[in-house]
Amino acid sequence: MRSALVRAVRRTAEGVRWYVRELTGESAYDRYVEHLRAHDPDAPVPSRREFERMRTDRQDADPRQGFRCC
Amino acid sequence: MRIANAQNSPRTSRARARTVIVWTIVALVGAIGWGVLALARGEEVSAAWMVAAALGSYAIGYRFYARFIQYRVLKADRTRATPAERLNNGIDFHPTDRRVLLGHHFAAIAGAGPLVGPVLAAQMGYLPGTIWIVAGVIFAGAVQDMVVLFFSTRRDGRSLGQMAREEIGPVGGAAALLAAFAIMIILLGVLALVIVNALAESPWGTFSIAMTIPIALFMGFYLRVLRPGRVSEVSLIGVALLLFALVSGRWVAQSSWADAFTLAPSTLVIWLVAYGFVASILPVWMLLAPRDYLSTFMKIGTILLLAAGVVVTLPTLRMPAVTDFATRGDGPVFAGSLFPFVFITIACGALSGFHALISSGTTPKMIQKETQVRLIGYGSMLMESSVAVMALVAASVIDPGLYFAMNAPAGVIGDTVQNASQVVTGWGYQISPEDLAAAARQVEESSLLSRTGGAPTLAVGVSEIFAQVTGDGMRAFWYHFAIMFEALFILTALDAGTRVGRFMLQDTLGNVYRPLKNVSWKPGLVLTSGIVCGLWGYFLWVGVHEPLGGINQLFPVFGISNQLLAAVALTVCTTLLVKSGRLKWAWITGVPLAWDATVTLTASWQKVFSDDPRVGFFKQREIYQDAIDRGEVIAPAKTMDDMHTVVTNSTVDGVLTAVLALLIVVVIADAARVCVRHVRRPALSTLSEARYVKSKLVAPAGLFPTGEEREEAERDAVGAGQGG
Numbered sequence: 001m002r003s004a005l006v007r008a009v010r011r012t013a014e015g016v017r018w019y020v021r022e023l024t025g026e027s028a029y030d031r032y033v034e035h036l037r038a039h040d041p042d043a044p045v046p047s048r049r050e051f052e053r054m055r056t057d058r059q060d061a062d063p064r065q066g067f068r069c070c
Numbered sequence: 071m072r073i074a075n076a077q078n079s080p081r082t083s084r085a086r087a088r089t090v091i092v093w094t095i096v097a098l099v100g101a102i103g104w105g106v107l108a109l110a111r112g113e114e115v116s117a118a119w120m121v122a123a124a125l126g127s128y129a130i131g132y133r134f135y136a137r138f139i140q141y142r143v144l145k146a147d148r149t150r151a152t153p154a155e156r157l158n159n160g161i162d163f164h165p166t167d168r169r170v171l172l173g174h175h176f177a178a179i180a181g182a183g184p185l186v187g188p189v190l191a192a193q194m195g196y197l198p199g200t201i202w203i204v205a206g207v208i209f210a211g212a213v214q215d216m217v218v219l220f221f222s223t224r225r226d227g228r229s230l231g232q233m234a235r236e237e238i239g240p241v242g243g244a245a246a247l248l249a250a251f252a253i254m255i256i257l258l259g260v261l262a263l264v265i266v267n268a269l270a271e272s273p274w275g276t277f278s279i280a281m282t283i284p285i286a287l288f289m290g291f292y293l294r295v296l297r298p299g300r301v302s303e304v305s306l307i308g309v310a311l312l313l314f315a316l317v318s319g320r321w322v323a324q325s326s327w328a329d330a331f332t333l334a335p336s337t338l339v340i341w342l343v344a345y346g347f348v349a350s351i352l353p354v355w356m357l358l359a360p361r362d363y364l365s366t367f368m369k370i371g372t373i374l375l376l377a378a379g380v381v382v383t384l385p386t387l388r389m390p391a392v393t394d395f396a397t398r399g400d401g402p403v404f405a406g407s408l409f410p411f412v413f414i415t416i417a418c419g420a421l422s423g424f425h426a427l428i429s430s431g432t433t434p435k436m437i438q439k440e441t442q443v444r445l446i447g448y449g450s451m452l453m454e455s456s457v458a459v460m461a462l463v464a465a466s467v468i469d470p471g472l473y474f475a476m477n478a479p480a481g482v483i484g485d486t487v488q489n490a491s492q493v494v495t496g497w498g499y500q501i502s503p504e505d506l507a508a509a510a511r512q513v514e515e516s517s518l519l520s521r522t523g524g525a526p527t528l529a530v531g532v533s534e535i536f537a538q539v540t541g542d543g544m545r546a547f548w549y550h551f552a553i554m555f556e557a558l559f560i561l562t563a564l565d566a567g568t569r570v571g572r573f574m575l576q577d578t579l580g581n582v583y584r585p586l587k588n589v590s591w592k593p594g595l596v597l598t599s600g601i602v603c604g605l606w607g608y609f610l611w612v613g614v615h616e617p618l619g620g621i622n623q624l625f626p627v628f629g630i631s632n633q634l635l636a637a638v639a640l641t642v643c644t645t646l647l648v649k650s651g652r653l654k655w656a657w658i659t660g661v662p663l664a665w666d667a668t669v670t671l672t673a674s675w676q677k678v679f680s681d682d683p684r685v686g687f688f689k690q691r692e693i694y695q696d697a698i699d700r701g702e703v704i705a706p707a708k709t710m711d712d713m714h715t716v717v718t719n720s721t722v723d724g725v726l727t728a729v730l731a732l733l734i735v736v737v738i739a740d741a742a743r744v745c746v747r748h749v750r751r752p753a754l755s756t757l758s759e760a761r762y763v764k765s766k767l768v769a770p771a772g773l774f775p776t777g778e779e780r781e782e783a784e785r786d787a788v789g790a791g792q793g794g
Contacts, residue, residue, distance in 0.1 A: 022170040023177075024301035024363065028161070035160030052298035055161065056355040061589055063354075063569035064229070064431060065162065068178045068362070068562070 100126020117463045118384045124204050124459045128452045131208035136448040143655040144220050146440040151765040153226045154436050166436040168445055176450040177366045178428045182560050183418025184458040186524035191415045192465040193403040195392035198412045199462050206420030207455035210662035215425045216447030217643040217659055222430035224759050230430045234642050236758045242740035246638045249733045251574050253631040258567045259609025260628040261560045263620050264523035266338045268553050273331035274319040279557045281315035289360035305363045316554055335614045343607035350568035350599045358565050365559040372555045376460050383538040389466040402478035404625055405684035410669040414629030419458025423635025441771035464531025471501025472509050476527050479619025480520040481706025490519050513549035522621040525556045571602040612719050617712040627723055633670040634734045641741045648745045649755050674731035678724055687724030691717050
């Protein structure tokens with residue numbers, strides 16, 4: 001009984017963590033690396049710092065990216 | 071063995087019977103809600119009925135109408151790969167889980183809009199607003215969002231402007247672009263005006279909002295330098311700091327610093343325009359991106375809190391179902407009668423053209439399956455609509471006397487509580503001067519009179535609802551919490567909107583002077599940002615100094631422009647339905663278009679040509695000009711300068727309204743020409759749809775996977791295991 005409860009709580013916590021990371025874009029870097037590696041396992045990948053800079057700077061170039069409504 | 075296909079198996083017939091029973095109950099709940107709302111006269115009604123009516127109708131609309139549109143009209147094809155799958159680059163094009171995308175899309179479409187419009191429309195009573203919010207979203211707003219999303223997905227995520235140009239033609243496309251730019255400017259001016267009205271003479275509010283700037287700068291630095299990409303942790307820190315700023319606002323308001331943060335409206339205008347200008351030329355990572363995280367967190371948190379508050383307390387609606395202003399057309403909040411003005415005052419929440427800009431562009435690049443447009447497009451819009459219903463509830467739970475004292479311009483009710491009480495009581499809404507003073511004291515503001523714009527009224531309503539749970543001691547905190555929450559994302563919108571306006575301007579002016587097209591060319595950046603801020607700053611300045619009341623004059627122009635953008639979006643949708651061989655289904659967006667065009671063009675017509683000086687801009691101009699010629703000053707103007715201000719403003723507003731209406735007529739006429747040509751000679755039309763590629767992804771269409779979809783996912787997992 002208890003182990004089932006623990007498992008359920010853990011599954012929920014993992015689900016929430018996954019959702020928050022996806023929604024905030026925290027998982028964007030992991031996804032990008034995975035995307036590059038899927039085509040070529042030895043592909044050069046940017047560091048997280050470089051990647052995050054590139055991602056925000058793209059918005060400077062085209063402010064319609066990620067635009068929000070009133 | 072699968073037996074789901076066997077028609078008469080006991081399992082499916084039982085399931086079908088259960089479905090019928092469930093949906094009958096849902097329909098009954100909705101119908102009872104509407105019945106009580108419509109039939110209750112003279113007694114106070116619980117908000118529970120409004121919630122029941124709305125949720126019941128949403129469920130029916132989503133289950134039946136949206137499904138019909140998705141499968142019968144659009145013929146969404148789950149075997150067809152979406153741009154996210156075909157063009158996956160791991161950054162902006164990537165297949166995103168439908169539940170995540172629903173959150174993204176909702177956060178992008180819902181902002182201050184659905185909170186402001188319904189509050190202002192409450193002057194006609196709660197019933198007209200509720201009917202329009204619910205019926206409008208089911209038949210027009212959510213349909214528009216979903217259809218735009220579908221067609222943009224079929225076109226690799228093209229923007230609305232690009233689709234207008236490609237599918238209608240250069241004339242319609244240019245008119246649509248110009249209209250979008252004008253609308254952006256008016257939107258920013260009016261949103262900024264809402265903030266000025268909420269923060270003027272309020273040291274608590276001004277201090278907490280000012281603190282959001284250093285907080286955002288800190289978050290930006292953290293994300294850029296200290297720990298790149300750790301958005302959740304920095305957002306938690308930011309929200310904690312924000313709540314601290316909110317609490318400390320009270321201390322500041324009670325200290326000797328209070329004077330420094332007690333700003334007159336015209337001072338706030340200068341601060342806001344300066345903020346908009348500086349923020350929009352700074353790099354995104356410094357201010358915009360962190361602010362965006364903060365406001366998204368606050369937005370989702372507050373909306374959930376408000377929903378819980380409404381459901382837990384189920385407050386009583388004190389506003390009448392329909393007020394006399396609905397038919398007389400002389401309401402103090404905005405002039406004009408129910409038709410057409412309720413339908414332009416409530417845009418976001420019922421039908422909002424701005425959503426078309428989100429549904430085309432960002433979201434289509436992330437959707438996994440065409441069959442998810444119902445969940446993402448229609449579903450998100452239903453969620454936004456429920457936010458609008460909550461705003462209407464919040465505006466209707468406060469004393470109607472207080473509501474009118476807060477929302478009538480100072481020129482009408484004067485600036486003392488005695489005077490205001492007398493005027494508002496004269497309209498038939500009893501409230502004593504003591505009660506008006508007490509209401510302001512309770513939220514620790516010096517005065518609540520003429521706090522127009524919707525945000526303060528919503529904040530009072532929210533504090534009323536939350537105080538029922540947390541006790542009266544927290545009332546002032548909740549009021550300022552709600553103000554802060556609205557101000558936060560309006561300031562973000564000023565920054566982001568200025569950037570988008572600038573981008574449009576750079577793109578257009580770049581055709582004349584080449585270097586302007588380069589978006590990183592600093593002088594061009596500063597120049598175009600300055601132009602955009604100057605333009606919306608002009609409307610803000612005018613709104614603050616308008617003797618007739620800025621919101622009263624400008625909100626209808628804003629409403630008209632937003633609904634005109636919806637007309638553009640619906641026109642593009644209808645044209646695409648016709649051109650893609652769905653002529654017999656063109657009414658799906660054609661009827662909402664006809665309704666929207668009728669409402670909006672009627673409103674524009676009245677604003678331009680009406681003989682009632684409260685409604686018609688040019689009649690107003692004429693009356694004030696004649697008085698100037700005679701050397702008279704007529705109320706609410708106090709000086710000759712005021713008189714000249716009224717004349718200039720009504721001329722500008724009138725011309726603007728007329729130009730916007732003309733632009734839309736051009737777009738609709740051009741689209742009609744394309745549609746007629748297509749019907750006569752289909753061979754002449756071209757359709758720029760991306761070609762069919764078979765999808766390899768497996769993903770459910772709805773929020774919860776069906777049994778079949780689950781089995782398909784399992785088969786896919788097994789297949790992938792064997793293959794790799």
